[in-house]
Each structure stands twice: as structure tokens, then as C-alpha cells.
Amino acid sequence: MNPTEAEAATASKANANANHDVGVGRVLGHVGRPDEVSLPHVVEFRSVTKTYNPGGGNEFTAIRDVTFVVQDLVDKGEFVGILGPSGSGKSTILRLIAGLRPQFPPTSGEVLVFGRPVERPGPDRGMVFQDYTSFDHRNVLDNVAFGLECRGVPRKVRYEVAREWIANVGLSVAKDQYKYPHELSGGMRQRVAIAQTLILRPRIILMDEPFGALDPMTRMNMQDLLIDLWRRTQATVFFVTHSIEEAVFLSDRIYVVSNSPGTILRELTIEPSDRPSKEMQRQPRFQDTVYYLRDLISQLEESQRAGT
Ligand SMILES: Nc1ncnc2c1ncn2[C@@H]1O[C@H](COP(=O)(O)OP(=O)(O)OP(=O)(O)O)[C@@H](O)[C@H]1O
Numbered sequence: 001m002n003p004t005e006a007e008a009a010t011a012s013k014a015n016a017n018a019n020h021d022v023g024v025g026r027v028l029g030h031v032g033r034p035d036e037v038s039l040p041h042v043v044e045f046r047s048v049t050k051t052y053n054p055g056g057g058n059e060f061t062a063i064r065d066v067t068f069v070v071q072d073l074v075d076k077g078e079f080v081g082i083l084g085p086s087g088s089g090k091s092t093i094l095r096l097i098a099g100l101r102p103q104f105p106p107t108s109g110e111v112l113v114f115g116r117p118v119e120r121p122g123p124d125r126g127m128v129f130q131d132y133t134s135f136d137h138r139n140v141l142d143n144v145a146f147g148l149e150c151r152g153v154p155r156k157v158r159y160e161v162a163r164e165w166i167a168n169v170g171l172s173v174a175k176d177q178y179k180y181p182h183e184l185s186g187g188m189r190q191r192v193a194i195a196q197t198l199i200l201r202p203r204i205i206l207m208d209e210p211f212g213a214l215d216p217m218t219r220m221n222m223q224d225l226l227i228d229l230w231r232r233t234q235a236t237v238f239f240v241t242h243s244i245e246e247a248v249f250l251s252d253r254i255y256v257v258s259n260s261p262g263t264i265l266r267e268l269t270i271e272p273s274d275r276p277s278k279e280m281q282r283q284p285r286f287q288d289t290v291y292y293l294r295d296l297i298s299q300l301e302e303s304q305r306a307g308t
Helices: 003-014 091-097 140-144 146-150 155-168 184-196 216-233 245-252 284-306
Strands: 020-022 025-027 043-051 062-070 079-083 109-113 125-128 206-210 238-241 255-257 266-272
Touching: 020 079, 020 140, 020 284, 025 284, 043 238, 062 091, 062 109, 062 245, 062 255, 079 091, 079 245, 091 109, 091 125, 091 238, 125 184, 125 266, 140 146, 140 155, 140 184, 146 155, 146 184, 155 184, 184 216, 216 245, 238 245, 245 284, 255 284
Parallel strands: 079 238, 079 255, 125 206, 206 238
Antiparallel strands: 020 025, 025 266, 043 062, 043 109, 255 266
């Protein structure tokens, strides 16, 4: 390599490590590091590796050396989207934060929530899954009030708060409160699941493909609802999705996880969405970010198929 080529190579390497803008997103040159050194951390992963069935014939390392920090912004929780190919370890990351077995505990490394190592699930973390998690034998009111019931909140108070949450998630108290899950549509059941989680006011909300089973229109309505609720609750949200549009619309920050063993490959900050999902998705700058992420994830999927 002659000196000019060497200089060009160095410059291009330096460039790869510099922040650069892609549509409504900014690709960060350094992954996983805090934006401001002085802020406390909501969630921190320190070189976290998870190997399932260690020592067994089917030993499998799902994530390796995952390191990132999500900061505790004053009066504002961050919305963190997690994208990546299927099987890259997104749910493993989420469930490690939740403290749920068998993902928890990690094989090595540390998972900290508000500066303390996670030991088990706790009331500071609420989870919403793709599968509808309401209890079949409880009506909407009793499903939404369930967590407060477990906390020993008197019936009258818990029903009062539950009715507020039924309305907050866009269901009708008059028409829906006594319905059972089998009498609700998929979107309505996910509204119940969200109310069931948010009523407990967790500071961290963990969502694993919560809208994955919904039709596109319902999904967009749910995204608008979620943005609205999140702005009001100001919790930190971790949101796993396969929909790139959904991640770009909802997130302040996106982590892209590489093929297994998963590690954080890219980190982007995203401008806040200032209009409904349907309108945001029409913006060319929004689509530029979507295309960038789509290309990146397609490349990962291709190399996964090729076994490289
Ligand atoms: N309990 C377990 N025992 C063994 N292997 C597991 C277990 N849970 C997950 N895995 C494996 O770990 C890898 C990562 O799984 P994980 O569910 O975290 O990925 P994901 O990115 O969320 O996948 P998807 O997008 O398909 O939902 C997968 O190969 C999966 O088969």
C-alpha cells in the first residue's frame, strides 16, 4: 500500500467510527457507550454472554459480550428498539433485564438495573409479550386490576384505577369492562395486556413483539397509542420487533443485534416522531432510515443463511 492509499484507508476507517446521519436516524460511531458520562444508568449490560445448556450436547451461545448503557434521562424515559435477524438473541436480552429464567442468570458478565445487579423479576420492570397474556377466566376489569389485587390494594380502589386504565388504553369502560378475553379482538386483548402492565407503573417496560400478531391497521393504531402512553408515563421502554418501520417510528434509540451469538452491531439515535405512524411512514427521511436498517439486517440474514 502506498502512502496515499494508506492515508485513504486510515481516513475511511476513522469515518466508519464517526457518527453519521441517515434520514431521521444518526448512526453512532461507537456502540453501547453512554452519551453523557455523568447520568445514572437505567440498564447496563457489562460483557454479557448467555450460553444455554452449558456442557450439554446442545450447548448454544445465544449472545456474546453484549455491552450497552441506557441512561436515566431527567423526566424522560428513553424508548429503545431492538432489531436483528431471527434467533439473534433479542428476547434473550429482554428476559435477562426482566430476570426471567432460563435466560437469567447470564453465563458471564453483569446485568444492572438502576445500578444494581438483577437478581430476579421485580415491580420496577413490567413485561408485555406477543401472546395475549390475560387470564381467560377473568373479565377485562379483573384482568387489568390483577397486579393491584396481588399488591393487596382494596377492591374499590383497584377497580377505580383499573377503569382509568381501561379508558387510557382506548377501551370503553361501559362496553368492555365485563367482557372476557374470548369476546375481544386481538388488538383489544393487547390493549388489556398493556393496561395490565402499565397500571403498576413500572419504570422499565419490556415489550417482546407486542403487536406481532395484529393486522397492519390495528398495529399502527397501537403504535400511536403506545407513543401517547409512553409520553405520559415516562418509563424506559425496551421494544423487540421484526418491523423496522415500527422500530423507527417508536424508538429514540435502536440497537441492531448481529447473528448468533448476538452482539450489538450498530446503535442509532432517532429523531422523535411528531405525527401519527401512518403519516411518519410517508416521509422520505423516515424511509431512508428504514432502507438503511433493512439493508443491514438483510445482509445479516444472508450471511446467516450462508453460515458465515
Ligand atoms: N431456553 C433455551 N434453550 C436453548 N436455546 C435457546 C433457549 N432460548 C433461546 N434459545 C436459542 O437462543 C437463540 C436466541 O434466541 P432468542 O429467542 O433470544 O432470539 P430472538 O432474536 O428473540 O429470535 P426471534 O426474532 O426469532 O424471536 C436462538 O437460537 C434460540 O433457539
